[in-house]
Amino acid sequence: MFDSLTDRFDDIFSRLRKKGRLSEAEVDAVLREIRAALIEADVNVGVVRTLVERIRQETVGEDLQRSLSPSQHVIKAVNAELTKVLGGESLKITYASRPPTIVLMAGLQGVGKTTAAAKLALWFRHQGRSPLLVGADLQRPAAVEQLGVLAGQAGVDIFSLPGDPVTTAIAGVEEARRLGRDVVIVDTAGRLSIDEELMQEVEKISSSIQPNYTFLVVDAMVGQDAVNSAKSFNERLSLSGVILTKLDGDSRGGAALSVRHVVGKPIAFASTGEKLADFDIFYPDRMANRILGMGDVLSLIEQAERTLDKEVTEKGAKKLRGGKFDLEDFLEQMQQVKKMGPLKGVLSMLPGVPKEIRNADIDERELAKVEAIISSMTRKERANPEMIDGSRRLRIANGSGTSTAAVGTLLKQFKDMQKMMRSMGVGGPSPTKKAPNRANNKKKKRR
Amino acid sequence: MIPVLAAVIVLVIIGSTFFLRARRSKLPQLPKTPEKSVAETVSADSSLDMVSDRLDEAQAEPGDLVRGTIKSRSVFSNIIGKIRKSSSLDQQLWDELEDTLLLSDLGLSLTERVIEGAKAAVAKSQKTDGAAIIDAIREQLRLLFVDAERELIYSGVTPTVWLIVGVNGVGKTTSIGKLSSLAAADGKKVILAAGDTFRAAAADQLQGWAERTSSDIVRSVPGADPSSVVFDAIQKAASRNYDLVIADTAGRLHTKFNLMEELKKLRRIADKEPGHLCEVLLVLDATTGQNGLIQAREFTQAANLTGVILTKLDGSAKGGIALAVEAELGVPIKLVGVGERARDLIPFDPEEFISLLLDVDQDGVAGKLAGDN
Ligand SMILES: Nc1nc2c(ncn2[C@@H]2O[C@H](COP(=O)(O)OP(=O)(O)OP(=O)(O)O)[C@@H](O)[C@H]2O)c(=O)[nH]1
Ligand SMILES: [Mg+2]
Numbered sequence: 001m002f003d004s005l006t007d008r009f010d011d012i013f014s015r016l017r018k019k020g021r022l023s024e025a026e027v028d029a030v031l032r033e034i035r036a037a038l039i040e041a042d043v044n045v046g047v048v049r050t051l052v053e054r055i056r057q058e059t060v061g062e063d064l065q066r067s068l069s070p071s072q073h074v075i076k077a078v079n080a081e082l083t084k085v086l087g088g089e090s091l092k093i094t095y096a097s098r099p100p101t102i103v104l105m106a107g108l109q110g111v112g113k114t115t116a117a118a119k120l121a122l123w124f125r126h127q128g129r130s131p132l133l134v135g136a137d138l139q140r141p142a143a144v145e146q147l148g149v150l151a152g153q154a155g156v157d158i159f160s161l162p163g164d165p166v167t168t169a170i171a172g173v174e175e176a177r178r179l180g181r182d183v184v185i186v187d188t189a190g191r192l193s194i195d196e197e198l199m200q201e202v203e204k205i206s207s208s209i210q211p212n213y214t215f216l217v218v219d220a221m222v223g224q225d226a227v228n229s230a231k232s233f234n235e236r237l238s239l240s241g242v243i244l245t246k247l248d249g250d251s252r253g254g255a256a257l258s259v260r261h262v263v264g265k266p267i268a269f270a271s272t273g274e275k276l277a278d279f280d281i282f283y284p285d286r287m288a289n290r291i292l293g294m295g296d297v298l299s300l301i302e303q304a305e306r307t308l309d310k311e312v313t314e315k316g317a318k319k320l321r322g323g324k325f326d327l328e329d330f331l332e333q334m335q336q337v338k339k340m341g342p343l344k345g346v347l348s349m350l351p352g353v354p355k356e357i358r359n360a361d362i363d364e365r366e367l368a369k370v371e372a373i374i375s376s377m378t379r380k381e382r383a384n385p386e387m388i389d390g391s392r393r394l395r396i397a398n399g400s401g402t403s404t405a406a407v408g409t410l411l412k413q414f415k416d417m418q419k420m421m422r423s424m425g426v427g428g429p430s431p432t433k434k435a436p437n438r439a440n441n442k443k444k445k446r447r
Numbered sequence: 448m449i450p451v452l453a454a455v456i457v458l459v460i461i462g463s464t465f466f467l468r469a470r471r472s473k474l475p476q477l478p479k480t481p482e483k484s485v486a487e488t489v490s491a492d493s494s495l496d497m498v499s500d501r502l503d504e505a506q507a508e509p510g511d512l513v514r515g516t517i518k519s520r521s522v523f524s525n526i527i528g529k530i531r532k533s534s535s536l537d538q539q540l541w542d543e544l545e546d547t548l549l550l551s552d553l554g555l556s557l558t559e560r561v562i563e564g565a566k567a568a569v570a571k572s573q574k575t576d577g578a579a580i581i582d583a584i585r586e587q588l589r590l591l592f593v594d595a596e597r598e599l600i601y602s603g604v605t606p607t608v609w610l611i612v613g614v615n616g617v618g619k620t621t622s623i624g625k626l627s628s629l630a631a632a633d634g635k636k637v638i639l640a641a642g643d644t645f646r647a648a649a650a651d652q653l654q655g656w657a658e659r660t661s662s663d664i665v666r667s668v669p670g671a672d673p674s675s676v677v678f679d680a681i682q683k684a685a686s687r688n689y690d691l692v693i694a695d696t697a698g699r700l701h702t703k704f705n706l707m708e709e710l711k712k713l714r715r716i717a718d719k720e721p722g723h724l725c726e727v728l729l730v731l732d733a734t735t736g737q738n739g740l741i742q743a744r745e746f747t748q749a750a751n752l753t754g755v756i757l758t759k760l761d762g763s764a765k766g767g768i769a770l771a772v773e774a775e776l777g778v779p780i781k782l783v784g785v786g787e788r789a790r791d792l793i794p795f796d797p798e799e800f801i802s803l804l805l806d807v808d809q810d811g812v813a814g815k816l817a818g819d820n
Contacts, residue, residue, distance in 0.1 A: 036555055039549060039555050040554070040555055040737055041737070042552075042736030042737055042738070044550075045546050045549045045550055108734065108759075108762065109616070109618070109759065109787075110615070110616030110617055110618060110732060110759075111616060112615065112616055139787070140652070140787075141651070141652045141654075141655030141656065142648040142649075142651035142652035142654075142655055143648075143652075145647070145648035145651050145652075146646070146647040146648035146649075146651075146652075147647075148647075148648075149647030149648055150647050192759075192761060192762040192763070193762070193763060194762065194763050219616070219734070221614070221732075221735050221736060221738045221739070221742075222734045222735065222736055223552035223734060223735055223736025223737065223739075223764065223767075223768060224549065224550045224551070224552050224736065224764075224765075225552070225733075225734050225762070225763050225764035225765070226734075226736075228763045228764075229734075229762070229763060246614075246615060246700065248700060248702070248703075249614070249700040249701070249702050249738065250700075250701075250702050250738065250741060251736065251737075251738035252737070252738070254736070255736065313459065316459045317459055317460060320456065320459060320460065325456075330452075330455065330456075333455055333456075333458075333459045334455045337455055337458045337459065340458075343451070343454045343455070343458070344454075346458065347454060347457070347458070360450035360453070360454070360704065361450060361705075362450045362451060362454055363450075363451070366450075366451045367451050370451055370452070413452060414452060417452050417453065417456070421456070
């Protein structure tokens with residue numbers, strides 16, 4: 001779907017290598033590709049313009065010719081620029097000297113406010129606080145019930161009143177005070193930033209409860225409009241920061257950049273899954289890579305270079321290509337790959353991983369089991385699994401603390417896998433696709 | 448164990464690619480997931496008849512889309528007004544036009560296609576006044592729509608089943624409430640199937656809508672198998688002579704393998720006798736950016752979409768991504784959500800939508816609205 005910026009640059013920079021220097025037009029071409037990548041990532045067009053201008057100023061003066069890999073050089077510069085915008089000062093939560101610390105949640109409909117409120121409550125609990133959740137979304141049917149269920153899961157109490165959201169919010173804060181809670185989180189109904197009546201309502205909630213923190217909840221999938229709504233909310237509520245949700249999808253999340261840039265408030269938290277614990281403080285550098293469509297490739301390369309043994313990895317790949325990859329090789333590779341961290345995490349950072357694998361339930365305990373089984377085999381057995389008969393199977397099962405059935409499953413599945421790899425010719429250098437529609441774009445003149 | 452085995456092998460391949468690449472001193476090129484071909488959209492069975500022509504009178508009058516979204520237009524810049532006044536179009540105005548389309552979330556490649564097409568048409572006609580240019584753009588946008596039936600389809604044999612799908616929070620449940628009210632106004636007997644057994648209080652929310660629209664509901668306990676809820680609803684509909692089952696589903700990100708598998712199963716169940724699955728509607732939030740196209744692609748692959756409901760057009764977002772979905776995947780936009788009340792669902796009209804994308808009523812330059820402060 002999206003070409004990574006790398007693909008797009010390769011073409012341009014191959015010309016650089018021939019001529020040694022980029023012409024004005026070629027610099028433009030590079031910047032155009034950056035612009036395209038950012039727009040496809042949903043960064044607001046206006047913000048893109050500002051960024052591209054800055055990147056031009058930063059890269060044009062530099063002598064790209066001397067750099068070993070100009071493409072990498074430019075990408076690093078772009079990456080640094082985005083990280084700078086996304087980062088800036090981060091949000092530090094300080095607690096009110098006279099508790100409770102009051103937190104207000106606001107945002108458009110369907111962005112995930114209610115879930116984020118519960119997640120935030122759990123986060124506060126993990127910080128040793130005892131929050132109270134207040135359900136002031138009296139608009140959407142069953143919103144308070146939803147908050148109630150989530151509060152139960154988070155081990156937090158909830159307060160709500162039927163009727164008026166402003167009254168409910170005020171009463172909720174009172175209740176937190178009465179109960180001696182140190183944090184109170186007020187969930188509000190989703191509203192459009194151009195709905196004057198509802199914006200006045202949330203403004204009224206805010207002025208009545210005087211929150212210490214006001215978070216705008218923003219969906220990572222949102223497009224160009226993100227800046228309009230964020231601006232309006234910021235004008236009405238003077239936001240403390242943003243909570244970015246649904247980052248477990250594959251949206252590039254350029255809106256984070258736009259909102260940060262336009263509203264100037266930090267992105268405080270990121271929500272990365274449906275479980276309440278899938279919530280963490282925000283990392284600007286990871287987000288920059290994601291926006292550029294590079295997964296977390298940059299840090300992954302560094303990690304791979306640090307942890308993988310080049311010889312061993314290349315040997316393994318060669319055997320794979322030759323269709324000679326046996327259990328011995330598998331064990332060796334597995335031990336290497338394991339050093340990079342939890343498999344699931346590594347896979348999720350990589351672009352290009354088939355989604356069947358990326359989303360598969362990878363249980364690290366399974367990995368340990370597989371390793372134990374293969375380790376209990378002799379070298380000969382690993383090279384020739386056919387020789388593993390009933391008695392050998394029992395020995396391996398005992399040695400690895402598993403069952404003969406597990407050993408059998410592994411052998412069979414590995415064999416299937418080998419067959420499949422052979423039939424697919426897996427392991428050959430991956431063909432790099434160039435998107436055809438980009439070709440004619442390059443000819444065009446854009447600012 | 449399969450996932451573990453496969454994962455290790457994938458990592459070996461990718462790991463070695465790093466090193467191969469590093470040798471050529473470039474960033475790694477990673478193997479890409481092969482683009483899957485887009486499943487064809489279901490064409491309506493000839494035995495199905497259209498009975499939803501009363502939809503129009505029950506709902507909106509012409510111009511309602513524009514009226515419903517009138518608020519949103521003030522945020523847009525006055526590029527069209529500017530063009531109308533201008534006697535010829537210079538590069539800067541073309542660029543602003545391009546920004547206008549980009550700001551609607553139409554996406555880069557379609558935007559460029561539209562602009563290039565319009566430029567060519569203008570060059571050919573040799574008329575370069577503002578009106579001619581706007582016409583050219585309109586014409587190009589028209590070309591992006593598919594020639595498809597946009598009315599909701601009922602089966603000739605009851606019960607008809609409509610399945611509503613989409614990512615989290617886009618407005619599936621609300622749209623079902625609205626559809627139910629539409630169908631009731633059409634004289635249909637409706638059952639809602641609370642197929643979202645995952646999200647907290649989802650069934651309660653749907654029940655609220657069932658009560659509000661005097662339809663029935665079939666629900667189960669939290670965590671129950673959604674297929675069995677839909678199955679039960681269809682059984683009940685068949686035995687008690689209901690016309691229509693509208694099935695809610697849990698919001699799911701298209702990247703979640705297991706949930707997409709669950710959806711495939713749900714679709715199979717919904718299409719089993721005595722049910723007649725006539726619509727599988729993707730709900731798309733107008734604020735969605737370019738990810739919407741990936742969503743639609745994945746959902747159509749899993750569930751063979753028959754149409755799109757574009758929600759939240761009453762906000763400041765333009766919903767251009769829905770047009771991208773229609774143009775790229777051939778899935779027609781059928782209905783538009785313009786608010787939170789039962790009657791805020793109106794038939795989609797391409798011409799009105801084009802106006803919405805282009806028409807503006809405030810001074811200013813596209814792109815100025817963001818980023819320069
Ligand atoms: N302004 C506006 N709000 C809408 C529209 N459609 C839905 N909403 C609101 O969007 C929010 C989410 O709607 P739901 O119907 O719960 O969305 P869903 O897709 O069922 O959500 P999940 O089941 O949680 O995935 C609610 O607050 C709705 O009132 C619309 O057309 N305009
Ligand atoms: Mg729902």
